[in-house]
Amino acid sequence: MDIDLGPEAARFRQSMREWIAGNAPDGLATLTDWNVTGMTGGNPVNAEAERSPLYAEWERRLRAANLICAWWPEKFGGRGLTPVQHAIFTEELSRAGLPYVRRGFGEAMVGPSIMAHGTPEQQEYFLPRIISAEDVYCQGFSEPNHGSDLAGVQTKAVLDGDELVITGQKVWTSAWYRANMIFILCRTDPDAPKHRGLSYVLVPFLDNNILARPLKQMTGAAEFGEEFFDGARAPLFNVIGGLNNGWRVAMTTLGFERGGGVSTAYLRYEKQFWDLVELARKVGRERDPVVRQELAWAYSHVQIMRFTGLRALARLASGQEPGPEASTTKLFWSEYERRLGEIAADLLGAEGMIRPAGDGYPISPWQEVFLASRAGTIYSGTSEIQRNIIAERALGLPRAGSAS
């Protein structure tokens, strides 16, 4: 079913199609299935393909056309794509089987925070470095004693001349090993109320008295790190939004960041579903009525992700604000994938108890899905926090302990 997004959108789609056709390096699309995203064995699934010279050439061409961070405003180096255009851009890349080149946390979180709260000088300095990937950011938010309760973080920063000196510990920092910068929330006013004593600081990650260690997770890999700050330094210039304004900066969400992937995010789950069907066939259980029920359940959920994405896109296109369906997205996919992992683990049967041979703790792809999916309901807001937020914001139920 096609959502009619209007003639302007149709023209934009056509222009994107033409640009892609004219600029996609030969052989890039067939290098790997770029629609499949996620991690395996501690690395992004397409890590190897991303090292190919074809990918590098593609990246160069995208940059030259301002199609890296394309949804950023033009004055900040993007193409100023509207949410609908961003959705179309993502769709067309997906249709052509090409990778969407993203700049990780820099594109999704740091850049928007700087755009909303940074000074013109900070914008001029930091934003181009995100687009060029000169700066690759990892996130320093969670601490061993503060995960869900982010506002309570204790890593402290003390002013020394025109620098902050930072002491503390951060944990669950994904892709720390690829980063040269870490953006942190730290306490710069211990006497202020919890939410008002925090600062949002861009900290050089390398050679800066930060000891970073891999955090081994139950899949055997170490996609996350923990960092010990022992007098790490950051210039005041790197404080975004001013001292003690960090909470507001961290909570920044920009209206124009919606749209990307809204109608394509389900694709990796669709591929995963058909892989699961293949597994059921391989173990000879595709005629088992219970297995068939579970497969139909899984298919239903993937399709509902697609339908909900299309609803969201249609709302964007008609200029409407996102509806309540937007607040349940993370809850939906993470709890789906957790159950999907269990179905897969059960299909493996006795063999599911055995791992592949090899050094370390190698696991099979389905064992990876089974184990890794336990994290999905925890990171980026646990399922419990998501439910609280939905109940309070979407349904207006009163916060805990309130008498009204």
Add this chain to the structure above:
Amino acid sequence: MTALVFTPEHDELRRSVRRFLEAKSPSAAVRALMADETGYDTEVWKQMANQLGLQGIAIPERFGGSGFSFVELAIVLEETGRGLVPAPYLSSVVMAGYAILDSGDESAAADLLPGIADGSRVATLAFTEDSGRWEPDAITMPATADGDRWLLNGAKSYVVDGHIADLLVVAAETAAGLSLFAVDPATPGITRSLLPTLDQTRKLARITFDDVPARLIGTPGGAVATLPRTLDKVALALAAEQVGGTQRVLDMAVEYAKVRHQFDRPVGSFQAIKHKAADMLARLESARSAAYYGAWAVATDSDEVPTVASLAKAYCSDAFFFAAAENIQIHGGVGFTWEHDAHLYFKRAKSTQLFLGDTPYHREQLAQRIGI
């Protein structure tokens, strides 16, 4: 018409239908009709037709309707589901209406649809039998050729509004295969009995046929291809009703959770209650996605209709039942009373979950339809 976006006209349709139903079919009226054998208010039914044109909304203009699509029909169904409106709308407009329309028999459509469209005729589809099975393959009732007429013998059950309908569309087996027939229930040889139902807002009947002459709709064996398509639309119609009911019970639960105080605070401020409500909303929105996508799929004659119909029937049924159950739980003791409306939705949810095939049935159907 752009898919998945409701226009201002759609919103106005929804508002006027809701206003009408809240005024004409409030809870007290629903309860009175639950106890009434006919089960619907003939005056309100007439007004639905004359004031709002609801019965004819998706019937083609050439057959006396307004010629709108399944999307507009789904809006009406969502509102009737929200209000548990006791009216033979599903039976007459959706089940019988589409059975006739889908048959492709222009002559039968021209004869029978205008009465359905203006509400003067209440029709229903009789296809399930005492076996309680829902697949067209399970239909065994024979229709035997007798010269240029057909004779029906046997029994149909679980016929929605079967006891008061003035037109029965009956599915029966001929030598050529499954076929559809139109029968006047006043014909000698027919007996009808009202079945006492768990959900008293929707009446079901058992009907027996003893050498009853019937008019063929379409061709002999034609229903093999068309009845499954009709049932897909009925499934999506039910899904729309269920979305309306799910929203209503969520609203009920949230409202109660805000005003009911225990331990000096609203019960809705406790996390256990919040999480139930959040789960209800999450399932409601997913059910909405499935039901709306299905409505647009029918409206655009998409080849996705069969898979979306199975998917939506299963998902929306489970979502409605879950929400209706949690609504009772959130209400505590009062949710268990006859006096409170929570049980009405709970019973409608269970009944619609069972009607037309339960969730495992539709999941298996979905598995087959996607080629597993």
